[in-house]
Amino acid sequence: MKAFIDYILQFGDLNQQQIDLITKKAEEMTLPKDEYFSEAGKIAQQVGFVLEGVIRVCYYNNKGEEITKYFIDENNLVVDLESFNNDICSNAYVQAVTDCKLLFFSKKDWKELLDIIIPWQAIVNKIVSRVLIQKVERRSPLVSEDATTRYRMFLKIYPNVINRIPLSYVASYLGITQSSLSRIRKNIR
Amino acid sequence: MKAFIDYILQFGDLNQQQIDLITKKAEEMTLPKDEYFSEAGKIAQQVGFVLEGVIRVCYYNNKGEEITKYFIDENNLVVDLESFNNDICSNAYVQAVTDCKLLFFSKKDWKELLDIIIPWQAIVNKIVSRVLIQKVERRSPLVSEDATTRYRMFLKIYPNVINRIPLSYVASYLGITQSSLSRIRKNIR
DNA sequence: GAATTCATTTGCCATTTGGCAAAAAGCAAT
DNA sequence: ATTGCTTTTTGCCAAATGGCAAATGAATTC
Numbered sequence: 526m527k528a529f530i531d532y533i534l535q536f537g538d539l540n541q542q543q544i545d546l547i548t549k550k551a552e553e554m555t556l557p558k559d560e561y562f563s564e565a566g567k568i569a570q571q572v573g574f575v576l577e578g579v580i581r582v583c584y585y586n587n588k589g590e591e592i593t594k595y596f597i598d599e600n601n602l603v604v605d606l607e608s609f610n611n612d613i614c615s616n617a618y619v620q621a622v623t624d625c626k627l628l629f630f631s632k633k634d635w636k637e638l639l640d641i642i643i644p645w646q647a648i649v650n651k652i653v654s655r656v657l658i659q660k661v662e663r664r665s666p667l668v669s670e671d672a673t674t675r676y677r678m679f680l681k682i683y684p685n686v687i688n689r690i691p692l693s694y695v696a697s698y699l700g701i702t703q704s705s706l707s708r709i710r711k712n713i714r
Numbered sequence: 715m716k717a718f719i720d721y722i723l724q725f726g727d728l729n730q731q732q733i734d735l736i737t738k739k740a741e742e743m744t745l746p747k748d749e750y751f752s753e754a755g756k757i758a759q760q761v762g763f764v765l766e767g768v769i770r771v772c773y774y775n776n777k778g779e780e781i782t783k784y785f786i787d788e789n790n791l792v793v794d795l796e797s798f799n800n801d802i803c804s805n806a807y808v809q810a811v812t813d814c815k816l817l818f819f820s821k822k823d824w825k826e827l828l829d830i831i832i833p834w835q836a837i838v839n840k841i842v843s844r845v846l847i848q849k850v851e852r853r854s855p856l857v858s859e860d861a862t863t864r865y866r867m868f869l870k871i872y873p874n875v876i877n878r879i880p881l882s883y884v885a886s887y888l889g890i891t892q893s894s895l896s897r898i899r900k901n902i903r
Numbered sequence: 904g905a906a907t908t909c910a911t912t913t914g915c916c917a918t919t920t921g922g923c924a925a926a927a928a929g930c931a932a933t
Numbered sequence: 934a935t936t937g938c939t940t941t942t943t944g945c946c947a948a949a950t951g952g953c954a955a956a957t958g959a960a961t962t963c
Contacts, residue, residue, distance in 0.1 A: 592858045607847050610840075650839050651799075657846035658796050665853045668889035669781045671921095672950070692911065700857035705950055707912050860951095861920070881941065894920055896942050 526551065528600050529574050529628050536655070537648040546642060550634040554627050556580075562603060562619040562627070568612055569605035569619075571629045576600075578625030579686055581694060584617045593698040595660060596622070596683055596690075602656055603627070622690045667699065673709050675699045715740065717789050718763050718817050725844070726837040735831060739823040743816050745769075751792060751808040751816070757801055758794035758808075760818045765789075767814030768875055770883060773806045782887040784849060785811070785872055785879075791845055792816070811879045856888065862898050864888045 526548060533539070539547070553576075556562060562580060563569045580597040582605075594617065597603045608615035609632065630638070639646055663682050667675050676699060680687060687695065696706040715737055722728070728736070742765075745751060751769060752758045769786040771794070783806065786792045797804035798821065819827070828835055852871050856864050865888060869876060876884070885895040 586855065586858060590858070592855070594854055606843060610843065646835075650842075653839075653843055654795060654799065654846065657843065657850065660850045661846065661853065664850065664857065665783055666775065666781070667857045668853065669775060669779070669886070670889075697858070700859075702951055704912075891921055893942075
């Protein structure tokens with residue numbers, strides 16, 4: 526829980542009473558490997574925060590290939606924003622890649638907190654724009670680089686993830702085949 | 715100006731007085747082809763709205779290649795958010811690709827409006843998250859597709875842009891060379 | 904520790920894309 | 934029309950990546 530408090534206080538100040546209100550609403554949960562935090566075709570109902578483990582967000586493209594859009598590791602927020610905010614069906618699966626421990630807020634509690642803690646609104650907005658900008662900045666440069674550079678970028682962005690997840694997920698994140706990724710790893714050593 | 719009002723009212727309601735306050739702060743400007751709306755190394759000072767023309771956001775990667783990150787065409791907001799919000803130097807150039815007509819707000823005016831028009835805050839937050847999510851959703855899928863599919867995606871996303879801008883910009887947006895793009899176009903016909 | 908299952912690497916060859924330079928096409932000014 | 938300039942297309946070959954199947958390795962269960 527401390528990790529979460531530290532995280533949100535990066536984005537603005539709250540007094541102890543406000544922090545208490547927020548933490549009182551936070552629940553802890555475990556999400557076993559391969560299970561879903563939220564699913565395509567459904568409306569996201571929760572905001573989560575990863576205490577332990579790795580999550581991935583993925584979808585299926587027109588050819589039916591499974592594409593990993595990004596990973597979320599420790600001390601990061603996990604929420605399908607478009608679905609959660611606008612109450613529309615998601616097109617992505619949010620799935621535990623390892624056993625995970627999460628904090629989470631129900632949509633009802635989350636909105637209630639926004640109503641009763643005015644400075645919380647500004648903090649959430651900063652977090653949201655930070656998280657989204659980060660996603661653009663991480664994913665976008667992959668388009669213009671070759672496979673080796675992409676893999677190096679992955680290692681930089683997610684330094685603590687590579688040894689905990691299947692290579693096939695990394696390959697689908699990078700937009701290359703698993704065999705190519707394997708060969709690239711051989712060359713880098 | 716009407717285009718801008720229509721745009722913002724999609725995201726929430728404002729009364730006439732509030733609309734007047736906002737429009738009074740909006741200025742019009744022309745941005746000739748190739749000139750910059752904001753530049754790498756500087757702090758973004760304006761929020762813009764494209765009335766006419768096409769803008770692109772680009773940067774230089776480690777190899778010195780110029781990469782187009784995205785385009786912004788008519789009736790869309792143009793702002794280097796991370797730089798504008800956090801007063802940090804941008805790493806991207808925001809450049810007119812054709813002669814442009816823009817509305818714009820200075821940072822001072824923009825912040826003032828946020829202070830005095832309470833519902834405007836919520837609208838801006840919705841716009842920001844919409845714009846950012848759109849950037850992720852547009853750019854991200856390119857990573858996993860082949861060059862022909864990428865080009866088709868570009869055409870879908872920016873249907874009114876292809877005939878107005880140099881192919882080299884499109885190629886750099888798609889992460890392929892201009893000659894490859896040219897060959898792809900030949901095959902598609 | 905053998906057997907089973909799953910993840911990763913490798914080999915082979917086909918396909919796609921890149922790099923470079925020249926040719927062709929389009930455009931604007933004279 | 935002609936010239937000069939920029940953009941786009943092409944040709945040629947090299948390099949990168951994909952597709953598929955088999956082999957290897959690692960982890961798990963009995």
